[in-house]
Amino acid sequence: MSDAAPRxxxxxxxxxxxxxxxxxxxxxVSNALNHRERVAAPTLxxxxxxxxxxxxxxxxxxxxxxxxxxxxxxLVLSDLGNSLFVDIARGAERAADERGLSIVLANSDGELExxxxxxxxxxxxxxxxxxxxxxxxxxxxxxxxRHAHGQPLVMLNLHDDSGRYCTASxxxxxxxxxxxxxxxxxxxxxxxxxxxxxxxxxxxxRRRGFRRALAQAGLTPVDEVSPTWVNxxxxxxxxxxxxERVRAGEVxxxxxxxxxxxxxxxxxxxxxxxIPVPDQVGVIxxxxxxxxxxxxxxxxxxxxxxEELGFVGAHLLIDxxxxxxxxxxAIRLNPELIVRRSTER
Amino acid sequence: MSDAAPRxxxxxxxxxxxxxxxxxxxxxVSNALNHRERVAAPTLxxxxxxxxxxxxxxxxxxxxxxxxxxxxxxLVLSDLGNSLFVDIARGAERAADERGLSIVLANSDGELExxxxxxxxxxxxxxxxxxxxxxxxxxxxxxxxRHAHGQPLVMLNLHDDSGRYCTASxxxxxxxxxxxxxxxxxxxxxxxxxxxxxxxxxxxxRRRGFRRALAQAGLTPVDEVSPTWVNxxxxxxxxxxxxERVRAGEVxxxxxxxxxxxxxxxxxxxxxxxIPVPDQVGVIxxxxxxxxxxxxxxxxxxxxxxEELGFVGAHLLIDxxxxxxxxxxAIRLNPELIVRRSTER
DNA sequence: TTGTATGCGTTATCAT
DNA sequence: ATGATAACGCATACAA
Numbered sequence: 001m002s003d004a005a006p007r008x009x010x011x012x013x014x015x016x017x018x019x020x021x022x023x024x025x026x027x028x029v030s031n032a033l034n035h036r037e038r039v040a041a042p043t044l045x046x047x048x049x050x051x052x053x054x055x056x057x058x059x060x061x062x063x064x065x066x067x068x069x070x071x072x073x074x075l076v077l078s079d080l081g082n083s084l085f086v087d088i089a090r091g092a093e094r095a096a097d098e099r100g101l102s103i104v105l106a107n108s109d110g111e112l113e114x115x116x117x118x119x120x121x122x123x124x125x126x127x128x129x130x131x132x133x134x135x136x137x138x139x140x141x142x143x144x145x146r147h148a149h150g151q152p153l154v155m156l157n158l159h160d161d162s163g164r165y166c167t168a169s170x171x172x173x174x175x176x177x178x179x180x181x182x183x184x185x186x187x188x189x190x191x192x193x194x195x196x197x198x199x200x201x202x203x204x205x206r207r208r209g210f211r212r213a214l215a216q217a218g219l220t221p222v223d224e225v226s227p228t229w230v231n232x233x234x235x236x237x238x239x240x241x242x243x244e245r246v247r248a249g250e251v252x253x254x255x256x257x258x259x260x261x262x263x264x265x266x267x268x269x270x271x272x273x274x275i276p277v278p279d280q281v282g283v284i285x286x287x288x289x290x291x292x293x294x295x296x297x298x299x300x301x302x303x304x305x306x307e308e309l310g311f312v313g314a315h316l317l318i319d320x321x322x323x324x325x326x327x328x329x330a331i332r333l334n335p336e337l338i339v340r341r342s343t344e345r
Numbered sequence: 346m347s348d349a350a351p352r353x354x355x356x357x358x359x360x361x362x363x364x365x366x367x368x369x370x371x372x373x374v375s376n377a378l379n380h381r382e383r384v385a386a387p388t389l390x391x392x393x394x395x396x397x398x399x400x401x402x403x404x405x406x407x408x409x410x411x412x413x414x415x416x417x418x419x420l421v422l423s424d425l426g427n428s429l430f431v432d433i434a435r436g437a438e439r440a441a442d443e444r445g446l447s448i449v450l451a452n453s454d455g456e457l458e459x460x461x462x463x464x465x466x467x468x469x470x471x472x473x474x475x476x477x478x479x480x481x482x483x484x485x486x487x488x489x490x491r492h493a494h495g496q497p498l499v500m501l502n503l504h505d506d507s508g509r510y511c512t513a514s515x516x517x518x519x520x521x522x523x524x525x526x527x528x529x530x531x532x533x534x535x536x537x538x539x540x541x542x543x544x545x546x547x548x549x550x551r552r553r554g555f556r557r558a559l560a561q562a563g564l565t566p567v568d569e570v571s572p573t574w575v576n577x578x579x580x581x582x583x584x585x586x587x588x589e590r591v592r593a594g595e596v597x598x599x600x601x602x603x604x605x606x607x608x609x610x611x612x613x614x615x616x617x618x619x620i621p622v623p624d625q626v627g628v629i630x631x632x633x634x635x636x637x638x639x640x641x642x643x644x645x646x647x648x649x650x651x652e653e654l655g656f657v658g659a660h661l662l663i664d665x666x667x668x669x670x671x672x673x674x675a676i677r678l679n680p681e682l683i684v685r686r687s688t689e690r
Numbered sequence: 691t692t693g694t695a696t697g698c699g700t701t702a703t704c705a706t
Numbered sequence: 707a708t709g710a711t712a713a714c715g716c717a718t719a720c721a722a
Contacts (some may be wrong), residue, residue, distance in 0.1 A: 055495075059471060061406045061410040065715065370694075371717095378716095385691075407714070409716095410719080
């Protein structure tokens with residue numbers, strides 16, 4: 001009621017308040033916090049109680065300033081809308097958990113400016129190191145140029161064996177090859193690749209794998225079509241256009257650069273001409289999306305070990321941070337074939 | 346070659362190195378960093394150059410320790426696999442950007458233990474405040490109990506007007522009502538609700554909205570079915586089971602608790618009995634997923650303003666942090682009807 | 691406009 | 707087992 005309202009200060013208690021309440025020195029409190037074994041049980045008890053009463057929360061800033069380091073890593077994600085990156089985050093978190101470390105995330109949306117900004121923000125935070133997911137080789141170059149050496153940084157989802165950084169990525173060329181080889185093994189011979197714009201490096205790599213597989217079999221691609229994008233609607237259009245040729249026997253296999261694409265194709269095929277999949281044409285997708293699994297005709301696909309990618313990447317980073325003689329490595333993970341109805345024979 | 350190798354120290358330069366190189370005091374460097382207007386142009390120039398040469402990066406820990414606060418917020422997300430939460434993150438980032446603040450993310454996977462842990466980690470980091478997304482009312486209670494008051498915390502996606510916290514959420518009951526009302530307006534009268542397990546609070550709210558809309562129209566639900574989950578495969582099964590009754594004229598409208606569910610239903614309907622949607626039965630989904638938009642028969646749906654939710658939530662938090670007389674508010678956002686083919690008349 | 695000096699809340703070193 | 711105290715790297719009064 002008066003202006004001298006004794007406004008209770010929830011202003012967070014400090015270590016010295018705890019020390020006072022527990023009747024010990026701040027050094028002992030600090031020990032109780034970081035080296036429990038160094039302090040006697042009864043003392044520990046009083047301290048813990050004091051901490052509880054005051055709702056004391058250590059100040060991380062002071063802590064890392066004094067300790068000279070953090071207990072967390074930063075992870076910059078390219079695209080929160082893509083389950084691959086979410087898997088990566090999961091894997092990285094699992095690896096961090098093992099060591100009692102935490103992972104802080106940031107979303108770059110694939111924009112160079114934001115990739116830059118968050119790498120720097122994390123640098124200021126003095127995280128132990130940063131994991132950066134990248135799709136675009138040009139971004140890689142830009143960041144390498146700007147990056148203040150000394151801050152451990154490993155690149156995810158982009159391969160680079162120049163030895164300047166650790167990188168971990170998934171072999172898209174191998175994936176494209178895998179998908180195509182599977183179609184060949186099930187007896188298909190007239191195969192077409194349905195990809196996206198060349199600007200997407202992963203798609204381009206898959207296309208190269210496709211070509212190599214055909215070449216090894218002594219075949220040449222029937223065709224390669226590049227819709228403007230890689231979602232279901234695009235697949236539907238492509239499927240419609242392809243239906244004719246499938247019925248004419250000109251095409252008996254389709255390698256799609258994404259599951260959404262594949263799902264659209266299969267759908268268009270069955271609606272527009274009642275073309276039996278997999279009997280008359282085998283279709284395989286990429287990504288192991290839910291869409292592929294959910295489809296009325298479950299679609300064969302290539303699964304990417306996203307979680308393992310994050311896990312491996314985090315370990316690379318941990319090694320770089322902890323091992324004195326660390327040498328940069330470029331790890332490439334292998335995708336995996338998942339056979340479902342759409343390619344059965 | 347000798348063991349006295351003059352290992353170059355990339356050990357990050359400090360503010361005093363910059364000061365030395367620029368021939369000024371550290372206070373001036375600090376001013377150059379935080380109050381550029383206070384320092385003379387030529388001096389500024391020398392300092393900037395020095396910073397560049399040394400690759401100086403301010404130590405965030407020291408900075409916030411001295412300043413007493415951070416320039417970032419924490420955001421704990423329930424489910425990175427759900428686009429709603431990704432949208433929330435986007436909105437929150439946009440709000441933060443406006444004020445020159447950053448947002449750090451963490452993924453709780455909806456697990457109480459991780460929600461707790463990250464709220465605490467952020468507390469230690471002394472972020473300005475924390476945004477926490479929650480699905481489960483029981484988690485809310487647990488966290489409220491444990492939470493050390495004083496740390497600004499706003500809850501997202503969960504409504505609570507007890508006045509203890511700011512909350513921002515989307516009105517799922519209204520969404521269910523909206524969907525049902527739309528079906529009623531297009532002349533449907535025999536409507537069934539297809540939901541998920543009751544344990545999902547949002548689904549349950551939508552069901553309540555459905556009931557209310559029917560009651561207002563003086564109708565009773567034809568039926569309510571609860572598949573074990575809410576994805577496409579579940580919808581497909583439900584659709585198969587429903588086909589018979591639709592053909593018999595017992596059902597002419599379906600409110601699904603998710604777009605995936607709706608897509609599966611429509612698909613099963615058209616395959617299993619060639620039942621024309623929307624002519625014979627209107628189907629509406631929820632979420633405004635890509636799946637709904639991509640489907641061969643585009644599906645009407647309820648769109649959730651996730652980005653706005655994040656935006657509003659961040660503003661609530663900013664207000665709580667900056668305004669002395671702040672009072673907690675519980676904001677409820679309205680979902681929106683999106684009409685597409687599947688309910689046309 | 692620039693420099694000096696103090697303190698932020700911890701951890702770690704060294705005594706005791 | 708515990709306590710005193712010096713860093714940690716910077717921001718900010720305040721003095722010059």
